Amino acid sequence: MTIRNQMNESGADVRLHGVARSWGATTALSGISLHVRAGSFCVLLGPSGCGKTTCLRIVAGLEQASAGVVEIGGRDVTALPPAQRGVAMVFQSYALFPHLTVAENIMFGLKARSVPKPDRLRRLDRAVEILGIGHLLARRPGQLSGGQQQRVALGRAIVAEAPVCLMDEPLSNLDAQLRAEMRREILALQRRLGITMLYVTHDQTEAMGMADQVVLLRDGRVEQDAPPADMYSRPATSFAASFIGTPPMNLLKLSHEGMVPGTGGPVLGPPRAAATLAGIRPEALRLSDHGIPAEVTHAEYLGADTVMVCSVGAEGRLLARLPGRVAIADGALVHFDFGPADLHLFDAATGHRIPQPA
Amino acid sequence: MSGRAIGLQPARIRAIGMAPIGTRWLEIVGAWMLGLIWVLPLLYAVWTAFHPAAYATRFDLFAPLTLHNIQLAWEAAPFARYFLNTTILVTLILVAQFVLCTPAAFAFARMEFPGRDFVFAIVLLQLMVMPDVLLVGNYRTMVHLGLVDTILAIALPYLGSAFGIFLLRQTFRMVPQELDDAARLEGCSLLGRLWRVYVPLAKPTYIAYGLVSVSYHWNNFLWPLVITNSVTTRPLTVGLSIFASTDQGIDWSIITAATLMTSGPLLIAFLLFQRQFVQSFMRAGIR
Numbered sequence: 081m082t083i084r085n086q087m088n089e090s091g092a093d094v095r096l097h098g099v100a101r102s103w104g105a106t107t108a109l110s111g112i113s114l115h116v117r118a119g120s121f122c123v124l125l126g127p128s129g130c131g132k133t134t135c136l137r138i139v140a141g142l143e144q145a146s147a148g149v150v151e152i153g154g155r156d157v158t159a160l161p162p163a164q165r166g167v168a169m170v171f172q173s174y175a176l177f178p179h180l181t182v183a184e185n186i187m188f189g190l191k192a193r194s195v196p197k198p199d200r201l202r203r204l205d206r207a208v209e210i211l212g213i214g215h216l217l218a219r220r221p222g223q224l225s226g227g228q229q230q231r232v233a234l235g236r237a238i239v240a241e242a243p244v245c246l247m248d249e250p251l252s253n254l255d256a257q258l259r260a261e262m263r264r265e266i267l268a269l270q271r272r273l274g275i276t277m278l279y280v281t282h283d284q285t286e287a288m289g290m291a292d293q294v295v296l297l298r299d300g301r302v303e304q305d306a307p308p309a310d311m312y313s314r315p316a317t318s319f320a321a322s323f324i325g326t327p328p329m330n331l332l333k334l335s336h337e338g339m340v341p342g343t344g345g346p347v348l349g350p351p352r353a354a355a356t357l358a359g360i361r362p363e364a365l366r367l368s369d370h371g372i373p374a375e376v377t378h379a380e381y382l383g384a385d386t387v388m389v390c391s392v393g394a395e396g397r398l399l400a401r402l403p404g405r406v407a408i409a410d411g412a413l414v415h416f417d418f419g420p421a422d423l424h425l426f427d428a429a430t431g432h433r434i435p436q437p438a
Numbered sequence: 439m440s441g442r443a444i445g446l447q448p449a450r451i452r453a454i455g456m457a458p459i460g461t462r463w464l465e466i467v468g469a470w471m472l473g474l475i476w477v478l479p480l481l482y483a484v485w486t487a488f489h490p491a492a493y494a495t496r497f498d499l500f501a502p503l504t505l506h507n508i509q510l511a512w513e514a515a516p517f518a519r520y521f522l523n524t525t526i527l528v529t530l531i532l533v534a535q536f537v538l539c540t541p542a543a544f545a546f547a548r549m550e551f552p553g554r555d556f557v558f559a560i561v562l563l564q565l566m567v568m569p570d571v572l573l574v575g576n577y578r579t580m581v582h583l584g585l586v587d588t589i590l591a592i593a594l595p596y597l598g599s600a601f602g603i604f605l606l607r608q609t610f611r612m613v614p615q616e617l618d619d620a621a622r623l624e625g626c627s628l629l630g631r632l633w634r635v636y637v638p639l640a641k642p643t644y645i646a647y648g649l650v651s652v653s654y655h656w657n658n659f660l661w662p663l664v665i666t667n668s669v670t671t672r673p674l675t676v677g678l679s680i681f682a683s684t685d686q687g688i689d690w691s692i693i694t695a696a697t698l699m700t701s702g703p704l705l706i707a708f709l710l711f712q713r714q715f716v717q718s719f720m721r722a723g724i725r
Contacts, residue, residue: 142619163625175620179638189624192634240624 091119091276092153092166092243094139099148101134101300108134109300111148116293118153118243121270121277123287125323126297132280133248135297139278140246141165152244163193168237169246172253174229176221176236183217186235207238210269227258234269245270247279251286263289284324288312296320316433318426321359327387327399329359333428342393343373348423355428360418362387362401368417374398376412381405390414487695494690507695511681514692516669517699520677527589527662527673528655532648534597542598543606544632548618558607564600570660577664587671592662596655602647609643610636642714649707649715656704674700 094116101109109131116122124132137143139150141162150158157165176185186207190200208214211231221229230250237245250266251259267290270277281287287294288308296303296311296319304316315321321329334356335341338349348358363385374390386406390398400416408414425434486494487508493501511517545551546558576595577586585591613636621631637644659675666672672680678700682693708715 137619140619140623142622162623167623169620169623171616171620173614173616175614175616177617177620177635177638179641188621188634192621192630193625236620236624 090243090274093118093151094122094244094276094278095149095151096135096139097149097151099135099138099145099150101131101138101143101146107300109138109145112297112300112302113148114295114302114305116276116278118276119274120292121267121279121290122293122295123291124278124280124295124297125284125287126282126303127323128282130297131300132282132297136246136248136278136280139165139244140167140169165244166242167244167246168240168242170233170237170248170250172249174221174233174250174253176229176232178221180220181217182213182219182221182224182232182235185221185232186239189236189240203239203241207235210238210272211235226254227262230254230262234266238269238273242275244276244278247277249281250279251281252283266290285326288324296323314433315359315424317431318357318359318428319431321424321426325361325363327362327401329361329424330365330398331426332358332360332392332396332398334358340372340393340396342395346371348372349425349434356434357426357428359424359426360398360422362399364418364422365398365400365402365416366418367400367402367406368415371415371417372398373413373415374400376408376410376414378410379406379408390416483694483698486691487698489691491689491691507691508699511692511696511699515677515681515696517674517677517696519669520672520674520700523589523671524656524673524675527592528652530589531593531596531655532651534593535599535602535651536644536648538598539602539606540632540637542603544610544636546603547607547610561600561603565604569595573661573664576661580665586665587667589671591665592658592671592673593655595661599651602651605643605647606640609640613639642717645711645714649711653704653708 096112096114099109099112100107112131112135114122124135126132134143138145139152141157141160145158148158149156152165152167177188180188183204187200187204190203195203208217211234213228213231213235216224216228216232221232224232230253233250247266251262254262263286266279279286279290291308293305294308294311295305298319304311304320306314306316311320312324315324315329318331322331332340332348334349336351336353338347338351338356340348340358349356372392374392376388376390378389380387380389385404386402388400388402388406388408390400392398398416423436425436426432427434485497488503488505489501490504490506542561546554546561572595580586580591580594583591585594617635617639618631621635626634656673657675658673659679662673663676663679666676669677678696681696
């Protein structure tokens with residue numbers, strides 16, 4: 081069949097056209113359209129409840145879309161059951177079968193699809209070699225650590241040899257150190273196998289670090305669909321601006337004259353009738369003798385840099401991420417300067433980016 | 439484990455107040471009394487069965503032991519046949535209950551269909567009907583089916599079990615949805631998921647339910663008594679009661695020997711599975 085031919089280790093395109101999902105009055109997804117190129121790593125990013133997991137489950141076929149079309153590898157798979165879509169999936173809880181050994185868990189799907197035994201063992205050997213879990217094969221999931229369980233779940237996805245791999249917050253149950261390690265491992269795996277990856281997370285550092293393409297979702301809509309660098313440097317909305325970055329972008333409400341209320345300047349944006357937000361990344365700010373006046377309320381020394389929490393004008397709050405250790409007493413008055421390219425303006429009502437004259 | 443439990447007790451008693459010390463003793467004495475009363479007939483049966491008839495109502499520590507009573511009882515009635523009948527009966531019921539309850543429980547636990555909760559409520563209602571109430575009605579049905587005096591007739595009213603459906607439904611509902619999803623994604627059909635995921639994960643429930651079912655039907659008496667009239671269909675319980683009635687005369691030694699003989703396998707099974715029996719039943723039943 082056609083699926084077999086596509087499974088030879090190269091990814092497949094994934095396209096969503098106007099996919100919507102609602103239960104009665106509640107709408108989880110409204111008209112999602114996106115295109116994931118074959119062999120690329122796409123992260124669906126968003127806060128909890130934004131519909132990213134629903135979106136993934138619709139691609140997997142575990143849930144039916146109320147409207148719209150899902151295409152994988154150029155085929156319309158909207159009406160196909162999950163097993164015929166050519167996708168593998170790693171679940172948040174890993175979904176390992178507790179009554180089966182690691183080897184049986186990895187080969188579960190192959191057995192269910194009655195893949196011949198020599199082929200089964202060949203695929204198992206390959207996955208085991210890639211993941212380095214040879215010593216665990218006879219154990220049961222209950223006897224494994226979180227990281228080991230994660231590897232077994234990856235193994236099950238690898239042996240499926242599906243062109244598309246779906247992952248639903250696969251790292252959220254691991255501690256911080258292991259998470260960073262597995263992040264690198266998953267990325268290396270995706271590059272090595274050349275599969276298309278659709279990866280759901282609420283952690284923007286995961287998205288920035290792994291993705292070729294980040295799809296930011298909010299309330300069931302695509303907020304922005306861009307490569308991570310673009311999303312960072314040119315956020316399309318104030319929500320995207322405040323979701324990406326550690327700490328996220330500062331958003332200051334501007335007065336009609338284009339200044340932060342309660343300060344005497346500088347003028348950040350052009351005078352507008354509608355309310356405007358000015359966005360500046362904390363790492364774009366530098367101490368200076370002119371610029372935005374601010375009062376230091378608290379400084380957090382993090383080793384490589386210092387995050388300074390300041391108040392600006394009447395009610396503004398500004399975070400600045402300054403390199404190294406900066407010793408400034410709380411309550412001190414400082415000025416922050418920044419490059420003209422680092423200023424982003426958003427409409428306060430709609431959240432949309434306001435195009436600036438170059 | 440026990441050290442910790444003992445260490446905990448003074449604190450617990452202090453926390454509750456002074457009264458529990460008296461209550462505790464009352465509880466311990468009460469439990470022992472109940473246990474003794476329960477085990478007394480069994481002890482008497484053991485005593486009588488293994489001693490000559492002369493000692494049936496006389497206690498003498500040095501009375502001679504004998505297996506003669508067991509031999510007499512075994513020869514006095516076709517117990518071998520009764521054993522066979524009972525074994526066929528409980529096996530038939532157990533297999534049919536597993537086969538019938540599993541898909542029903544799965545449907546109630548994981549499938550969406552209109553009227554599901556209503557139908558389930560009706561199934562639950564069956565739990566409140568005492569089987570003995572249906573004696574006459576069931577007998578009439580068996581007459582219509584032409585099954586009177588067959589082993590199938592003894593089993594038939596019990597093959598679909600509301601209790602089994604309820605128990606398995608509760609267990610299936612506790613299986614994580616993600617396991618079901620994973621199996622679905624790996625290409626398992628509906629029955630494949632049931633067989634490869636749900637049934638293996640419900641093993642403790644199957645064991646607990648199986649033990650309850652076997653012991654219930656091994657001991658069941660009234661319905662088999664009504665529906666059977668020949669040696670080839672009678673289960674042990676009915677055979678024993680006929681044997682123990684007047685056609686033998688009242689020889690307690692032989693009657694107790696026969697009783698021990700018939701309940702022996704069940705007793706041994708219970709002792710073997712005791713922990714699993716209590717544990718898995720607690721786990722499966724009280725949720």
